[in-house]
Amino acid sequence: MDEERLLPAEARRRIRCNEWTRPTAGMASGYTQANMAILKKELAFEFLLFCQRNPKPCPVLDVTEPGLPIPRLVAPTADVRTDLPKYRIYRHGELTDEVHDILEYWEDDMVAFLIGCSFTFEYPLMNNGISIRHIDEHCNVPMYKTNIQTVKAGRFEGPMVVSMRPIPHEDVIRAVQVTSRFPSVHGAPVHIGDPAAIGIVDITKPDFGDSVSIRPNEVPVFWACGVTPQAIAMQVKPDLMITHAPGHMLITDKRDEDYAVL
Known part of the structure; x- marks a missing residue:
């Protein structure tokens, strides 16, 4: 199937099943893609404030409820733990792992931020x-x-x-x-x-x-660029921060034009 013509749900299914592990540029063309940063609840307000003060690199599209991996506003059938091709795990500011899902890392007080992507x-x-x-x-x-x-x-x-x-x-x-x-x-x-x-x-x-x-x-x-939080993580050094691997985004159900202004 032509990857450009995939619908978001099918694109996410292929990613979840590890049928697609590459960067998502050009995949499901016409549908909005999102960067992601996941933090513990205790840091979520500070990070939300950071995004609000820095809307160019960190435009927030959705924020999940603590402990719930479902981005209800942009992709209510998605799961942020499995539906990106590759994730990065940062501990104390150091990149410690790259994985294809984060099921073993997910905790009940985690909050996921979906951030606009230039794709x-x-x-x-x-x-x-x-x-x-x-x-x-x-x-x-x-x-x-x-x-x-x-x-x-x-x-x-x-x-x-x-x-x-x-x-x-x-x-x-x-x-x-x-x-x-x-x-x-x-x-x-x-x-x-x-x-x-x-x-x-x-x-x-x-x-x-x-x-x-x-x-x-x-x-x-x-x-x-929405990779800015990863550069911030290297400097701020939170105990744990999970992000998308650069170029490996969450494909949402939103159309690109949903975010366009006339």
Whole structure:
């Protein structure tokens, strides 16, 4: 079956059964994908406040009830413990494991945050004739830590992570226009052009994801990224934090256009 045409429930079934373990870019096109961060209830309010103060990298789409793994607003038949292709386990800020489900890690006081993902606006970009390099090259989107600092909330603070897509010079304005319609999934770019200006030393060596080719007629364009909580985890060092593995998202039942503004 063409992965782009899968309905969300079938896509999640394939992921749950480990029939799909790769990044989800281009899967179930037209349906919103979400980053995820899971924390113990005692840290949930501080993290929610952090997201509220940092809506560009951390736009919240849904928050689960403590101990309940069902994202009722965006995918009421999903289970956040099994329906992402790959998860990361952080203990005291250190990445300790990558797994395909988190059933053995789930506890009764955990809260899952579903955060908007820039994969959501890739389909609209393609509909406007702008190709997506990491989809064309069958790899993960490149992501980088920056020198852009987030707004502190309680114990949560640290650098913003950005995702990068090479855009032809003549299409940059259109890319800004298209993505600006999706403020709930990172919206307009945070930077266009020189990577060094936001603290990226070598654009060929992303901190997360894969390197992609940049052609002579293209400019790197950077969007705020929902992997930011993972960079924060490395700095804040909570006892336990579970996240999606970069590029491995939850596919929701929401259509991309549900989050578009006119």
